[in-house]
Amino acid sequence: MKTEREKENKKEKKIDLSLYLVTDRRLLQGLSLTDLVRKAVYGGVTVVQLREKECSSREFYELALELKKIMPTEIPLIINDRVDIALAVRADGVHLGQSDLPVKTARELLGQEAIIGLSVENLKQLEEALHLPVDYLAISPVFPTPTKTDFSSPAAWGLDGLRQARNLTELPLVAIGGINEENAEKVISAGADGLAVVSAICASSDPEQAARALKEKIEQARKKKN
Amino acid sequence: MKTEREKENKKEKKIDLSLYLVTDRRLLQGLSLTDLVRKAVYGGVTVVQLREKECSSREFYELALELKKIMPTEIPLIINDRVDIALAVRADGVHLGQSDLPVKTARELLGQEAIIGLSVENLKQLEEALHLPVDYLAISPVFPTPTKTDFSSPAAWGLDGLRQARNLTELPLVAIGGINEENAEKVISAGADGLAVVSAICASSDPEQAARALKEKIEQARKKKN
Numbered sequence: 001m002k003t004e005r006e007k008e009n010k011k012e013k014k015i016d017l018s019l020y021l022v023t024d025r026r027l028l029q030g031l032s033l034t035d036l037v038r039k040a041v042y043g044g045v046t047v048v049q050l051r052e053k054e055c056s057s058r059e060f061y062e063l064a065l066e067l068k069k070i071m072p073t074e075i076p077l078i079i080n081d082r083v084d085i086a087l088a089v090r091a092d093g094v095h096l097g098q099s100d101l102p103v104k105t106a107r108e109l110l111g112q113e114a115i116i117g118l119s120v121e122n123l124k125q126l127e128e129a130l131h132l133p134v135d136y137l138a139i140s141p142v143f144p145t146p147t148k149t150d151f152s153s154p155a156a157w158g159l160d161g162l163r164q165a166r167n168l169t170e171l172p173l174v175a176i177g178g179i180n181e182e183n184a185e186k187v188i189s190a191g192a193d194g195l196a197v198v199s200a201i202c203a204s205s206d207p208e209q210a211a212r213a214l215k216e217k218i219e220q221a222r223k224k225k226n
Numbered sequence: 227m228k229t230e231r232e233k234e235n236k237k238e239k240k241i242d243l244s245l246y247l248v249t250d251r252r253l254l255q256g257l258s259l260t261d262l263v264r265k266a267v268y269g270g271v272t273v274v275q276l277r278e279k280e281c282s283s284r285e286f287y288e289l290a291l292e293l294k295k296i297m298p299t300e301i302p303l304i305i306n307d308r309v310d311i312a313l314a315v316r317a318d319g320v321h322l323g324q325s326d327l328p329v330k331t332a333r334e335l336l337g338q339e340a341i342i343g344l345s346v347e348n349l350k351q352l353e354e355a356l357h358l359p360v361d362y363l364a365i366s367p368v369f370p371t372p373t374k375t376d377f378s379s380p381a382a383w384g385l386d387g388l389r390q391a392r393n394l395t396e397l398p399l400v401a402i403g404g405i406n407e408e409n410a411e412k413v414i415s416a417g418a419d420g421l422a423v424v425s426a427i428c429a430s431s432d433p434e435q436a437a438r439a440l441k442e443k444i445e446q447a448r449k450k451k452n
Contacts, residue, residue, distance in 0.1 A: 082283075084335060109313050
């Protein structure tokens, strides 16, 4: 099942997806976004995705610039959806959903070096994604999430779905949706290369410690595997 | 008051701003967006700006692609706000508001050939814009509009404000906001190089005729001036 495209992508980039923070300013417990990111990165986050769905382009751009300034060079800054913002702040890449720009178009605009991730909500989307120039896939959502419970939301993959996804591709997989300290080990054991979290870190009163605790679970799960 | 930047811009591009359509799908009277644009262009529209604030990136991109396919080459297609969409469909340029990406950033991403317009809502913004790499300014709103009556909306420039703006710059000026067949001549006489309209064409049951009628008013006003 490994396509030529997958082989090429695996060759090109090394991204540590272990603990992937997706930002949501609305959840912050009195911290600024930059302070949250500082604490989360210090606690062990390995990728930061800026996701801001409800602000102007200018505000999004300014937030992205701020983050870009404080990010350690080894931690990729990924911009949700907006290829122009990623280009404008020289972010490391973009994360695309199924209703964002097509992956091929984003790749043309961003070039081969950029990291491009894509959320897949079901097997059909995953199979389509195997032919696209993506660097990783987000299995979304792996568990139902409190913010996504309406009927239009996609069904959760579950751990079985994640295992199935793992068997279908060697692309790096990050799981997102309802992940916390309790289920983190199971998600890694089921085949995820990394955990993407929003509220587990953003809504924590101690984001650094929250990141550290998740990171430990990931390490534990990996040790058991080997 | 003419800056070096203005002189350069005037040299570089010739855009006929006379009748500038800004799209709003919500207003269409049973027409598809492409049919509206076909009719409006046939009726005399000289620029088309795709403005879609409430759709996904993918949908915006697909609408832009559709328009790009049907636009006559001599009529510029301008994308509202989204530099990435403009790049993705090779549109002729972007129109930026004050809360969109900074003009200089957009210029860096789009290159010198692209058309970049900027909405200015007051004299301060206009004066700032004279130092920016823009190709035209939109005087916004010239009249109060039914869709912008809340307290957070900027005050209308009025015809006197437009005349004042005209005296401050030789940059091409397009007036927008509440323009219709009745006031079109006055707006041109007050110094606008073109009229930007949304509802006067989009909400018309006969967009082709609406465009033609506006175009005639523009011609009449120009004849009186000379």
